[in-house]
Amino acid sequence: MILDAMKNVRDVMVVLYLMLIWKTVEGFKGYGWKASTGNEGAAYCLSWRLAVEANNVRAWRTVPTQCLRHVETYMVGGQYERDLELIMGQVSSFADEIVLSDDGLDAWIFDIDDTCISNLEYYKRKRYGCDPYDPMGFRAWALVAGCPAIPPVLGMFNKLVYQGFKVFLLTGRDEDTLGYSTIYNLHSQGFVGYERVILRRAENKGQCASDYKSGVRKKLVEEGYRLWGNVGDQWSDLQGDFSGNRTFKLPNPMYFVP
Numbered sequence: 001m002i003l004d005a006m007k008n009v010r011d012v013m014v015v016l017y018l019m020l021i022w023k024t025v026e027g028f029k030g031y032g033w034k035a036s037t038g039n040e041g042a043a044y045c046l047s048w049r050l051a052v053e054a055n056n057v058r059a060w061r062t063v064p065t066q067c068l069r070h071v072e073t074y075m076v077g078g079q080y081e082r083d084l085e086l087i088m089g090q091v092s093s094f095a096d097e098i099v100l101s102d103d104g105l106d107a108w109i110f111d112i113d114d115t116c117i118s119n120l121e122y123y124k125r126k127r128y129g130c131d132p133y134d135p136m137g138f139r140a141w142a143l144v145a146g147c148p149a150i151p152p153v154l155g156m157f158n159k160l161v162y163q164g165f166k167v168f169l170l171t172g173r174d175e176d177t178l179g180y181s182t183i184y185n186l187h188s189q190g191f192v193g194y195e196r197v198i199l200r201r202a203e204n205k206g207q208c209a210s211d212y213k214s215g216v217r218k219k220l221v222e223e224g225y226r227l228w229g230n231v232g233d234q235w236s237d238l239q240g241d242f243s244g245n246r247t248f249k250l251p252n253p254m255y256f257v258p
């Protein structure tokens with residue numbers, strides 16, 4: 001009888017002990033032991049976008065379908081513009097620190113697509129990048145020359161030109177097919193006063209963006225230009241040789257250019 005009672009007490013103690021361990025483990029989860037926000041979809045897309053912008057996720061072909069609304073909200077809901085304005089503030093502060101020489105060789109590089117002018121309207125029709133890249137569709141869009149300026153970047157471009165920097169607009173767009181429409185588009189949107197627009201020529205066909213743009217920058221440096229800043233929405237605009245004293249990565253969660 002006494003032995004049975006002792007066994008029951010022992011069983012109860014074991015159960016209480018196991019419950020205590022379980023509560024402790026649950027408590028750790030509450031302190032971030034396991035990523036859980038109660039809104040797993042939104043949390044995943046936030047992580048995905050950060051990893052894309054930090055270049056931790058590479059060579060991705062499409063936006064994950066479950067992130068369509070996340071990317072849409074980011075691009076059209078105001079945060080994209082706020083991010084651009086903050087980055088242009090950094091460009092501006094850096095430019096203000098530079099004492100220009102009087103030789104006319106202080107230079108700045110801007111990418112064109114989704115840096116100077118926006119393809120957002122086109123990508124809306126491509127489900128903000130959830131649809132795969134469509135070279136013919138993009139070419140048809142670019143030929144229309146209707147890309148609007150990205151206002152904070154246009155403002156920064158004008159400031160740099162006014163300060164005396166030689167601004168080069170460097171794009172992977174094909175010169176033969178898109179040269180005229182690209183330059184027309186830039187002019188119609190207020191991008192005037194630059195030093196040169198540089199498009200991809202026949203000899204650069206087949207080169208990845210990073211190699212092509214590195215080669216162009218090398219030639220500019222050989223001409224004597226000092227590349228102070230380099231602004232682009234793709235890491236391939238900013239990586240490689242002669243990338244500039246400072247690079248500025250603009251957000252683009254809609255597509256990746258290798």
Ligand SMILES: [Mg+2]
Nearest residue numbers: 111113114233
């Ligand atoms: Mg671009």
